[in-house]
Amino acid sequence: xxxxxxxxxxxxxxxxxxxxxxxxxxxxxxxxxxxxxxxxxxxxxxxxxxxxxxxxxxxxxxxxxxxxxxxxxxxxxxxxxxxxxxxxxxxxxxxxxxxxxxxxxxxxxxxxxxxxxxxxxxxxxxxxxxxxxxxxxxxxxxxxxxxxxxxxxxxxxxxxxxxxxxxxxxxxxxxxxxxxxxxxxxxxxxxxxxxxxxxxxxxxxxxxxxxxxxxxxxxxxxxxxxxxxxxxxxxxxxxxxxxxxxxxxxxxxxxxxxxxxxxxxxxxxxxxxxxxxxxxxxxxxxxxxxxxxxxxxxxxxxxxxxxxxxxxxxxxxxxxxxxxxxxxxxxxxxxxxxxxxxxxxxxxxxxxxxxxxxxxxxxxxxxxxxxxxxxxxxxxxxxxxxxxxxxxxxxxxxxxxxxxxxxxxxxxxxxxxxxxxxxxxxxxxxxxxxxxxxxxxxxxxxxxxxxxxxxxxxxxxxxxxxxxxxxxxxxxxxxxxxxxxxxxxxxx
Amino acid sequence: xxxxxxxxxxxxxxxxxxxxxxxxxxxxxxxxxxxxxxxxxxxxxxxxxxxxxxxxxxxxxxxxxxxxxxxxxxxxxxxxxxxxxxxxxxxxxxxxxxxxxxxxxxxxxxxxxxxxxxxxxxxxxxxxxxxxxxxxxxxxxxxxxxxxxxxxxxxxxxxxxxxxxxxxxxxxxxxxxxxxxxxxxxxxxxxxxxxxxxxxxxxxxxxxxxxxxxxxxxxxxxxxxxxxxxxxxxxxxxxxxxxxxxxxxxxxxxxxxxxxxxxxxxxxxxxxxxxxxxxxxxxxxxx
Numbered sequence: 001x002x003x004x005x006x007x008x009x010x011x012x013x014x015x016x017x018x019x020x021x022x023x024x025x026x027x028x029x030x031x032x033x034x035x036x037x038x039x040x041x042x043x044x045x046x047x048x049x050x051x052x053x054x055x056x057x058x059x060x061x062x063x064x065x066x067x068x069x070x071x072x073x074x075x076x077x078x079x080x081x082x083x084x085x086x087x088x089x090x091x092x093x094x095x096x097x098x099x100x101x102x103x104x105x106x107x108x109x110x111x112x113x114x115x116x117x118x119x120x121x122x123x124x125x126x127x128x129x130x131x132x133x134x135x136x137x138x139x140x141x142x143x144x145x146x147x148x149x150x151x152x153x154x155x156x157x158x159x160x161x162x163x164x165x166x167x168x169x170x171x172x173x174x175x176x177x178x179x180x181x182x183x184x185x186x187x188x189x190x191x192x193x194x195x196x197x198x199x200x201x202x203x204x205x206x207x208x209x210x211x212x213x214x215x216x217x218x219x220x221x222x223x224x225x226x227x228x229x230x231x232x233x234x235x236x237x238x239x240x241x242x243x244x245x246x247x248x249x250x251x252x253x254x255x256x257x258x259x260x261x262x263x264x265x266x267x268x269x270x271x272x273x274x275x276x277x278x279x280x281x282x283x284x285x286x287x288x289x290x291x292x293x294x295x296x297x298x299x300x301x302x303x304x305x306x307x308x309x310x311x312x313x314x315x316x317x318x319x320x321x322x323x324x325x326x327x328x329x330x331x332x333x334x335x336x337x338x339x340x341x342x343x344x345x346x347x348x349x350x351x352x353x354x355x356x357x358x359x360x361x362x363x364x365x366x367x368x369x370x371x372x373x374x375x376x377x378x379x380x381x382x383x384x385x386x387x388x389x390x391x392x393x394x395x396x397x398x399x400x401x402x403x404x405x406x407x408x409x410x411x412x413x414x415x416x417x418x419x420x421x422x423x424x425x426x427x428x429x430x431x432x433x434x435x436x437x438x439x440x441x442x443x444x445x446x447x448x449x450x451x452x453x454x455x456x457x458x459x460x461x462x463x464x465x466x467x468x469x470x471x472x473x474x475x476x477x478x479x480x481x482x483x484x485x486x487x488x489x490x491x492x
Numbered sequence: 493x494x495x496x497x498x499x500x501x502x503x504x505x506x507x508x509x510x511x512x513x514x515x516x517x518x519x520x521x522x523x524x525x526x527x528x529x530x531x532x533x534x535x536x537x538x539x540x541x542x543x544x545x546x547x548x549x550x551x552x553x554x555x556x557x558x559x560x561x562x563x564x565x566x567x568x569x570x571x572x573x574x575x576x577x578x579x580x581x582x583x584x585x586x587x588x589x590x591x592x593x594x595x596x597x598x599x600x601x602x603x604x605x606x607x608x609x610x611x612x613x614x615x616x617x618x619x620x621x622x623x624x625x626x627x628x629x630x631x632x633x634x635x636x637x638x639x640x641x642x643x644x645x646x647x648x649x650x651x652x653x654x655x656x657x658x659x660x661x662x663x664x665x666x667x668x669x670x671x672x673x674x675x676x677x678x679x680x681x682x683x684x685x686x687x688x689x690x691x692x693x694x695x696x697x698x699x700x701x702x703x704x705x706x707x708x709x710x711x712x713x714x715x716x717x718x719x720x721x722x723x724x725x726x727x728x729x730x731x732x733x734x735x736x737x738x739x740x741x742x743x744x745x746x747x748x749x750x751x752x753x754x755x756x757x758x759x760x761x762x763x764x765x766x767x768x769x770x771x772x773x774x775x776x777x778x779x
Binding site: 032033034035036037235239385386387388391392393394395396399401431432451453 | 507518520521522523524525526595598618619620621622629631632633634726729730731774776777
């Protein structure tokens with residue numbers, strides 16, 4: 001079917017398409033430097049992308065609410081929560097990974113990968129993070145379900161908004177805000193479970209035994225969830241979030257964006273007779289379903305979060321009018337200029353930009369994996385006394401002092417033996433051990449500090465400094481950790 | 493003020509501000525943004541009323557909530573002290589030897605001793621306890637008044653040549669200044685004392701040996717072994733309270749030198765003194 005043929009066919013079922021008089025919120029204004037916020041009443045829509053969004057919403061909410069309840073046995077007295085950020089004990093648990101404070105670079109790595117993944121997804125598919133999985137989007141959707149359930153769909157909500165205050169309006173509003181507050185509280189409530197043993201904390205929260213900070217966190221997150229998800233909604237995306245402004249640097253003409261096929265739709269117009277008119281019937285359904293309140297036909301816009309609900313709405317209309325789908329759909333900028341619809345295989349995934357982002361993710365991921373696999377369970381940190389550099393003893397011997405910090409990352413108490421290389425004939429004394437043995441005991445999952453004094457006859461020292469190695473050996477399984485240092489004596 | 497116009501390229505209105513032909517498009521902010529700004533101003537005024545804010549000539553506005561970081565710090569210190577009460581009580585009852593033998597009390601004493609040392613002792617003995625000329629090095633095993641933990645405790649408590657009745661005290665005569673020995677004899681004794689640590693075999697043949705036996709041996713002992721009962725330094729180990737070297741030895745024999753250490757029993761509580769004793773003993777030279 002050619003375009004010419006389409007235009008000559010009158011649309012006999014145009015009556016079934018509801019036309020709404022509505023203007024995009026970001027229509028250019030003149031006059032004031034500030035404008036009043038216009039409320040948006042997004043209409044419910046059905047379609048592929050809406051179903052996909054429900055699915056993503058279910059998965060992300062399930063991850064958020066259920067994760068703290070996953071258990072993971074680590075043995076010993078270690079916590080059995082799969083994901084736990086234990087701030088008082090300075091430990092981060094993530095399934096089989098356990099991170100000590102000095103290993104915070106693992107978290108840096110995760111954040112770097114997350115940022116690069118965001119860049120990669122954006123350069124391939126535009127703002128899919130915003131449209132599908134951003135918590136703001138997910139929670140606004142959740143809050144909208146409640147609003148729709150209590151107040152009805154778009155038209156009913158507009159009528160209610162305009163109606164005078166009555167008992168039934170008060171009842172609806174109170175019910176809506178009450179449920180919103182419950183959801184907000186549950187959101188804040190779920191957050192704190194990541195920071196303490198979830199079952200214990202749940203009981204503590206209800207018996208008022210939990211820490212003050214837990215209640216403060218729940219209260220703050222309840223307030224922000226309620227405000228951002230229920231009240232502020234699209235204002236968060238347009239005015240607070242920096243991502244819409246950064247994204248323009250991330251996309252290029254090969255990135256997927258939601259777009260309107262201007263060459264096919266224009267000139268738009270209503271009515272059954274289509275001579276000289278495009279496929280757009282000016283029903284404005286794409287505008288009324290938009291959670292951002294914009295008109296996608298105005299082109300690419302800062303406000304658009306790429307949620308694809310206008311695609312579903314327009315496809316529904318095209319089905320009714322008997323026109324092909326895709327008047328509004330995912331497309332790349334390059335095609336908009338040439339007027340081509342997106343064809344399969346036309347999406348160029350391999351571009352310098354995506355290769356660079358993908359490569360960086362692979363590099364950072366490989367570094368982190370290597371670091372994780374080779375992560376030692378025993379570490380020895382060594383600090384040589386600098387003040388004084390050495391001590392002369394009354395029998396002429398020279399003594400050096402060292403502070404040993406032993407990190408036992410195993411969930412078992414371990415015993416270690418000290419081995420000194422590079423200084424034959426030296427004597428080793430551990431402060432606090434009267435039996436003279438150079439042995440240490442470190443409790444499970446702990447760092448312990450010991451002071452060690454090494455003495456030797458002056459004759460044993462060939463020069464001012466002698467290279468030595470201190471090594472600790474785990475007597476149970478032979479694991480060892482060592483560090484190089486020096487032994488200092490008087491100037492020769 | 494300025495003239496708003498429609499920008500030809502974008503079709504948008506400008507704000508009317510014009511800088512040499514450069515204008516700014518008007519993208520209106522939401523009104524709530526302005527209200528939020530006013531709200532922050534109100535918050536600031538509320539803050540001035542509630543919290544300490546404005547400096548005055550000799551004071552400051554204290555605010556209605558009475559918040560004070562200093563008071564908060566005192567509270568936190570008091571809370572920590574309260575948490576230590578049990579360990580402090582046990583330390584008070586224990587002898588220094590008991591503390592050394594108990595891992596928990598030892599750890600507490602070493603931590604407490606370290607911080608007390610940093611406040612009270614570093615001025616003379618140095619932050620690394622390596623002393624200075626006239627101020628003994630506490631790391632080595634050469635002790636003037638004894639290096640057992642009890643002896644160290646007694647030295648800290650009563651001081652050396654302090655105002656306390658039980659102070660450790662001694663006095664070396666100024667052999668040269670008081671003309672007990674003539675300069676030639678002082679020189680001979682100094683040679684002998686230097687040789688005690690540097691070349692004991694040579695020392696036996698030196699003329700100063702006879703003078704040493706006559707004037708020095710009562711306190712410093714045969715062969716310069718020293719006497720901790722009297723606080724007489726050991727002369728045979730090459731560790732010098734004042735800088736080593738013959739000129740200093742000549743000066744000490746001629747004029748005598750004596751240092752002073754306060755009696756800390758008057759300044760610190762018994763628990764802190766015990767902790768200091770255990771800490772100093774742990775530095776490496778303790779007997």
